[in-house]
Each structure stands twice: as C-alpha cells, then as structure tokens.
Amino acid sequence: MKPVNEFPSADGLWTGIRLAADAGVEAAIVVEQGAVRWVGARSALPAGFAGLAPHDGGGALVTPGLVDCHTHLVYGGQRANEFAMRLAGATYEEVAKAGGGIVSSVRATREADEDTLFAQASARLEQLLADGVCAIEIKSGYGLSLEHERKQLRVARRLGEAYGVTVRTTFLGAHALPPEYAGRSGEYIDLVCKEMLPALAAEGLVDAVDVFCERIAFSLAETEQVFKAAKALGLPVKLHAEQLSDMGGAALAARYGALSCDHIEHLSAEGIEAMRKSGTVAVLLPGAYYTLRDTHLPPIAALRAAGVPMAVSTDHNPGTSPALSLLLMVNMACTLFCLTVPEALDGVTVHAARALGLQDTHGAIAPGMPANFVLWNVREAAELAYWFGQQPVRAVVRQGRIAI
Ligand code: DI6
Numbered sequence: 001m002k003p004v005n006e007f008p009s010a011d012g013l014w015t016g017i018r019l020a021a022d023a024g025v026e027a028a029i030v031v032e033q034g035a036v037r038w039v040g041a042r043s044a045l046p047a048g049f050a051g052l053a054p055h056d057g058g059g060a061l062v063t064p065g066l067v068d069c070h071t072h073l074v075y076g077g078q079r080a081n082e083f084a085m086r087l088a089g090a091t092y093e094e095v096a097k098a099g100g101g102i103v104s105s106v107r108a109t110r111e112a113d114e115d116t117l118f119a120q121a122s123a124r125l126e127q128l129l130a131d132g133v134c135a136i137e138i139k140s141g142y143g144l145s146l147e148h149e150r151k152q153l154r155v156a157r158r159l160g161e162a163y164g165v166t167v168r169t170t171f172l173g174a175h176a177l178p179p180e181y182a183g184r185s186g187e188y189i190d191l192v193c194k195e196m197l198p199a200l201a202a203e204g205l206v207d208a209v210d211v212f213c214e215r216i217a218f219s220l221a222e223t224e225q226v227f228k229a230a231k232a233l234g235l236p237v238k239l240h241a242e243q244l245s246d247m248g249g250a251a252l253a254a255r256y257g258a259l260s261c262d263h264i265e266h267l268s269a270e271g272i273e274a275m276r277k278s279g280t281v282a283v284l285l286p287g288a289y290y291t292l293r294d295t296h297l298p299p300i301a302a303l304r305a306a307g308v309p310m311a312v313s314t315d316h317n318p319g320t321s322p323a324l325s326l327l328l329m330v331n332m333a334c335t336l337f338c339l340t341v342p343e344a345l346d347g348v349t350v351h352a353a354r355a356l357g358l359q360d361t362h363g364a365i366a367p368g369m370p371a372n373f374v375l376w377n378v379r380e381a382a383e384l385a386y387w388f389g390q391q392p393v394r395a396v397v398r399q400g401r402i403a404i
C-alpha cells in the first residue's frame, strides 16, 4: 500500500471523459485544491480553465466515487464452514442457535489484536477500493464488550487514515447477545446504552448507531432503548430491519429519524410509509439475500412508488455476505431485485451517501464537493451493471488525489 500523501494530486483539467448521464458527449471536470470546481460538457468549458494541468481520461466513462454504506469489514477469522453447513441443509437461524453465526466471529474477533484485525481488514478494503469505493461505512458488532468494540472501531478509523478513504463508523454493540450474557438480554442492553456507547462516543469512535432488530437478536423495545441512548448523545441511528421477519423495526427507526433501514426483505406498507415521511433511505443488500438463498424479495415496487431512496451495499460480513465487490452488488440489485441501471448506480452513489449523512461530500460530482470520481473502461453506464466479475476501473480520484 502506498502512503496516502504519495498519491498524485488530481488538481487540474480532466478531459477525454464522458459522464454516465450523457455518455455521448465529451465532458470536462476541473479540480482545484482537491475539490470539484467545474463539471460539464467540454464544449462549455470556460476559457479560463483551459490552461490547467491536463489529465486525459482516454475516453473513459466517469461516475461519482462509489459509496459502500453498510459493511461489517473488521472481524477476526472467516466462516466458510458455516456456508458449507447451510449447503448441507442447516438454516442461518439453526447455525446461529448451534453456537455458530455471529458469536463465532465474536470469538475470533476478541482473540485478534488490533494489528491483526487491521491487516485482515486491509486486504478486504483493498478489494473494495479496487472497485471504485471512495467512502465506506464500517460497523462494530463482533466485539460485544467495551474493550473489543473499541478495538474494532479503532481499526475502522485507522483504515480510513491509512487508505485516504472516507470511513463512517457505526456502533453495533446490539448485534448479538454475547455468550456471557446468555439469558440476560436486558442487562446487556443496559451495558450497551449506559457504558459502551457513551464511552466510545466520548472517544470520537462513533458516527452512527445501529441495532440488529430480529427474532434471533434484539426486540423492538430493546432497539428503542438503544435509539434513545443514541439520541441523548446526538448520534444518528440506522437499523438492520425486517431481514428475516417483520418486527416493525423500520417504523420505529423512522420515528427516530433514522438515516437508513437496511435489509428490509419483510418491510410492510406501514414501514414504507414511515420511511417516506422521515426521509429514511432503504438500503438493499442483495449479497445477503443471495448468500442465504432468500426468496422473499424486498418490496421494491412499493418503495419505488413511494419515492423512498434506495441504496445498494455489500453488507460485507463473514456470515451472510462475504462480498468484496460493490459492482457485483449492482449487478445483483438489477438481476435479483429488478432495479433499473440508473436506480442501481444511484444506489451506490447518491443514495448511499445519504444513508451515511455524507450527501454534501460524496455520491455526486458537483462544484464545491471534494473530488471523488471513478474513470471506467466501459462505453456505456449499463455495462457497470451488466458485466460481473469484471474489474473495469481505469482510475479512481479519491479525496482529490489519484488513488488508483
Ligand atoms: N445481519 C446480517 O446479515 C449480518 N448481521 C446482521 O445483523 C450477519 C452477520 C453475521 O452472520 O456475522
């Protein structure tokens, strides 16, 4: 990995590029001090910019930098064995009840020191970055104690600094009940709300708060307790909602002004209406749907009709979505969830940025915003969804620097 300060500056005039929205026309982007100064058709470029340092895009298609708005990237070990168990007939819930599942990653994460977690997560992050990711959310939730959740969040922050990529950390202390609290869910949630979250927030390690609200995880009442604690600290919330069943989590999250509700395969009409009213983003996670061989589709048509913004993310995690390509998720969002190509591309840019509260700095190429954009070796935008397993990145401008 090259030190971030050795990435060349992207300042200057980018030509020989085409914007995804209007791929037939040559475009130009002016970058000044790491921010976009001007973007538009090359024919409309103001003369004053013509003499800036040139960057030739070689005819590439350009999109905003991708945003992966839901990942559990930092954890110890991996769980290929459970994948094999499920193929042999066990369900995800059965694997979890047999002591596997999230808790097995908790064991491996607790055993690993910070440097080990950093090295393992770095390798995964590099793969996501190679696909054009410029901002990423990283959740805790495999530590489940103050010490180990802190370790995960510190690694997430370090990854951001080391790679020059925007990292938003999400505290997911309420991801699973740690084994030492078996049968004492209420006590654990108290610990999460009264000790873990306030301490980690005070250390500047928490950008948002999430809960796994599900039969195999935490109840609606427990979820609300965590939301109250987040609100008291002024932190935004998001929710793993209605993945395996309709718990009414989305409506609750919307009442707390959630940035996003994620998974939502079993989202109800009331949930959609609540999300519409609160401006909450629906985060679709086709990698988990695919890995679990789920057949219960999220209510895409109803979300679309209601105008709820839909984001698409990897949900990278060792149990249900060992996905390391956000572009592959774009393909799956189209193929499995029937998103249109523009919907899927908005889902990994503008709407994903909004799901993280990053809409002013990511997800678009616009004057005043930091320069985050990707040059792709494709003729038309639909190719970004069409090919899978291809790596069409030609160059990535991340935070005003040419990172790839
Ligand atoms: N939902 C998921 O799909 C992941 N976490 C969650 O809350 C699964 C995490 C795992 O199995 O390790």
Ligand code: FE
Pocket: 070, 072, 240, 315, 317
């Ligand atoms: Fe998740």
